[in-house]
Amino acid sequence: MSQISSTAIIELALDLASSLNSKDRFDRLLDTVRKTINCDAVALLSFHGDILTPIALQGLSRDTIGRRFIVTEHPRFNVLCQSKQPIRFAADSPLPDPYDGLLIDREDDLPVHSCMGLPLYYEDKLLGLLTIDSLTPHQFEDISERTLIVISAIAAATLNTAFLIEQLESRADHSQRVVAELTEEAWRRDGGELIGESQIMQQLKEELTIVANSDFNILIYGETGVGKELVARTLHHKSPRQHGPLVYVNCAALPENLIESELFGHVKGAFTGADKDRAGKFVLANGGTLFLDEIGELPLAAQSKILRAIQSNEIQPVGQDKVEQVDVRIIAATNRDLKAEAESGRFRADLYHRLSVYPIRVPKLQERVGDVQILSGYFVEKTKRKLGVVQLKITAEAIKHLEQYNWPGNVRELEHVVSRAALKARARQKGKAIIAIEKQDCGALINLQSAQQEEGKTTVKAVTNISSVQADINLRAETEQFQRQLIKHVLLQENGNWAATARRLSIDRANLNRIAKRLNIKVIKSII
Missing domain, CATH: 3.40.50.300 (P-loop containing nucleotide triphosphate hydrolases)
Known part of the structure; x- marks a missing residue:
């Protein structure tokens, strides 16, 4: 016989509330059940996909934790899973007990004994079972139905909390791994x-x-x-x-x-x-x-x-x-x-x-002496993968041609030049196993010598004009005015096409848009 006081129920709830993790909660739950109900074995099982999985147990052999009970193969479990109320099986119940031979104190079949199960529901969803066994017949008969319902509710809440925490921890861990994987993938890509x-x-x-x-x-x-x-x-x-x-x-x-x-x-x-x-x-x-x-x-x-x-x-x-x-x-x-x-x-x-x-x-790329060839090789290999060609190489003549350019668009411009050159080379050399990027594929790039010559001519003109400049002058304002006039001039020639204007000025389009915004240059299109 066993009576459970309201004090024991309150202590059970408080004990579980102070638990730190799922395992601790489960162990304290079973400890308290064994303290308040005289029994020889108690087990907590989770229910998922018609299978009951032991997640905490006392009084049963340790190998029980590794068992997976298919509900339909175990009549007592089947009855419990179909019920919403605690069930006390008769001491002489003919239904086989799933724990036969698993009690620590007995290696043979269970004799006539007390057995009851508490279905654990949360919001009408079966989460699992709490099973309690005693080798003493009729041990649980005096426990009120209300008391068992309260224990079921507390155990169900404990199980649900553990599941929620586990899901949150899993999601947090998953999110962290996803972030790390995406960061690493972006790094490689x-x-x-x-x-x-x-x-x-x-x-x-x-x-x-x-x-x-x-x-x-x-x-x-x-x-x-x-x-x-x-x-x-x-x-x-x-x-x-x-x-x-x-x-x-x-x-x-x-x-x-x-x-x-x-x-x-x-x-x-x-x-x-x-x-x-x-x-x-x-x-x-x-x-x-x-x-x-x-x-x-x-x-x-x-x-x-x-x-x-x-x-x-x-x-x-x-x-x-x-x-x-x-x-x-x-x-x-x-x-x-x-x-x-x-x-x-x-x-x-x-x-x-x-x-x-x-x-x-x-x-700047112009300052990186010797790096144009190395970068070209990197971009050639990268472009080869994108185009799906067997082999792609760049000739020494093409490299020399690239090294003579001053690269106002820096590494990004070099990548674009190599990509365009690869497309042209592939079109010229259809059917070849090894496609070679040659000087002609790279287009007409202004080499440093030509640029320096042009710069010298511009300097002579500038010096001539500088002689007529007034003593007080704002360099930034004059520079912005020159940029404004130049961009407007090319925009007019290109009929307001920003992409074409950026190409003409050898500048990234996004950067051109930012400069134009700062200089208050707008293209207004009207419908007549």
């Missing part, structure tokens, strides 16, 4: 290695090795097309944050009215169109690296908000009163002279100093 053996590139690699292990904010600067994004990814990959996210933000492409929302997130109803909560880039990069490309294009108002986030590691989503803590390393990149911009008031000086804890300059 986009070329994770800084290609080049020139002295200036060796110095850059040494700098990256020195600073990567720190948590310093980094400002990467250099001309368009030199590989600033690759440098940022290299820093992240070499840092202790390498398994965390690397979140990319193109500051030049952020709409001014949505910058704050994009960076810091917003809550539902914060503004028109905010129909749900949204995490910003700082939150997405938590525990990892936030790469702010083209940081110099941010308006001053947005710069002040980023400054606060960098200073205090705190953000405030739009429409939310509470401040959130973030752990983010900032890597910024620009093709502008931010120091000069800060001195002239076009960029916040305090933000510039926060970002440039360790400034890194990426050299």
Whole structure:
């Protein structure tokens, strides 16, 4: 006989609430059941796909934990799984007991004994069973039905909590592995290695090795097309944050009215169109690296908000009163002279100093003596895979032709030239096993000598004109005026086609758009 007091039930609930993990909860559950109900064996089984799996047990042989009970093959389990109420089997029940021969104290068949099972339901879903056995017949007859229902509810809640925590931990672990895998995959796909053996590139690699292990904010600067994004990814990959996210933000492409929302997130109803909560880039990069490309294009108002986030590691989503803590390393990149911009008031000086804890300059391709050939080989192999050709090579004459060019578009321009040349070479050499990129495939590139000659002629003209210049002159204003006139002139010749204009000016289209925006140059198309 066994009576269970309300005090024991309360102690059971409190004991389970203080448990730290699933195994601990299960063990405490069985301990408490054995303390309050005189029994020889107790087991907790989870139910999934018509199979009962033991997940915690006491009084049964350890090999029981490895068994998987198919419900339809065990009549007592079958009865329990079809019931929503605790069931006490008669001491002389003819139904075979699934634990025959498994009790620690008995190696042979079970004699007449007490057996009961508690189906564990949560929101009408069967989660598993709690089985209790005693070698003493009629042991459980005096326990009230209500008491068993309460124990069932507590055990079901314990099991459900454990399952939820397990799912959350699994999802968190899965998300972390996905982030790491995507970061690694992007690293391999986009070329994770800084290609080049020139002295200036060796110095850059040494700098990256020195600073990567720190948590310093980094400002990467250099001309368009030199590989600033690759440098940022290299820093992240070499840092202790390498398994965390690397979140990319193109500051030049952020709409001014949505910058704050994009960076810091917003809550539902914060503004028109905010129909749900949204995490910003700082939150997405938590525990990892936030790469702010083209940081110099941010308006001053947005710069002040980023400054606060960098200073205090705190953000405030739009429409939310509470401040959130973030752990983010900032890597910024620009093709502008931010120091000069800060001195002239076009960029916040305090933000510039926060970002440039360790400034890194990426050299122009023209400065990387001997690297054109190495990079060409890299891009040839990359293009070969894209085109699906058996073999692709580049001739010595073509390499010499490429080395004589001054590469205003830097590494990006070299990649595009090699890609176009490969297409032309493949078209000329159909059916050949080995396709060779020759000088003619690379197009008419202006070599350094010609460029220097042209530069000399321009200098003579400039000197002639300079003699008539007034004493006071603003170099930046004059330079911008010249850029404005030149871009407008070529745009008119190309009928407002930005892509064609960018090609004519040997500049990346996105960079041309940014310059045009700064110079207030617009193409207005009208329908008559």
